Amino acid sequence: MKHKISDQVIEGLVRRSLQSSSDQLDQAISYRLQADRRSALQASSPGVNPMLAGAALASFCVIGLLVWFGPINSNEVEDELYIVEEVFQLDENPELVEDIEFYQWLAETYAEPEKV
């Protein structure tokens, strides 16, 4: 009778396999990663554009007014909380959680605009 392959053996094989492919990454990829890192770091201290700052301030004020005077739909908030609670109870079936997330995203992103 064959022995069951242990978790440690599988993890070890995966680590070795990944380490080997990491060591063999071709130079083009290594250079590209280095270049991406450098350009990301250069982008870390962008100057503040006064036009953008003004637009941001205006947007902030509009959002603030909307939040302050806008109608609060408590049912919506409760529904969302209910969904979140349900999702966390589905610990046994993570694929289903992923599907729900996906269809929510799909509906939000590709929903038809409401007809007035």
Added chain:
Amino acid sequence: MDNQQTLDSFLASVEKKAFQLAEFAVADKDEALDLVQNSMIKLVQKYSDRDPEQWILLFYRILHNEIKDWKRKAWVRGWLGMNDDQVEVLPDHSVAVNPEQLCDAEVINEQMHKAIRALPMRQQQAFLLRVWEGLDVKQTAQVMQCTPGSVKTHYSRALERLRLNLTEWGYEA
């Protein structure tokens, strides 16, 4: 060492693993490089002032979201028939392996790569974050924005699937 240097060292320490993780998920080197680049830029622009100990979780969380978005967009493009080139590479389950070949380290490496690539995305992510990046269950859950219980489930399912592959190939420890 100033913040810029610390960030540079941090990104240098994760870039290869991040690339591998992304490449497993999207099965395309160029797309994987773009996802890693976007994640680096977002980390630097939004979180460079955070405690460096938090960077690893933040970075992988950004990368995880980038991969998720990429997959979703690829799905929609495929559904709408907008894909000029094949975006989603179907897992290759029909890998014929001669058991004698499994003594060869290169063959094992190649087979393990195919097996990891064939894992469902969340199993693959949970498994690689735990085994390859060395995150614990709680950290992996933070990156994947799910519960620790889900991480454990994904991880054990991935292990089981890889064990099944190895057994089918006639691997003996």
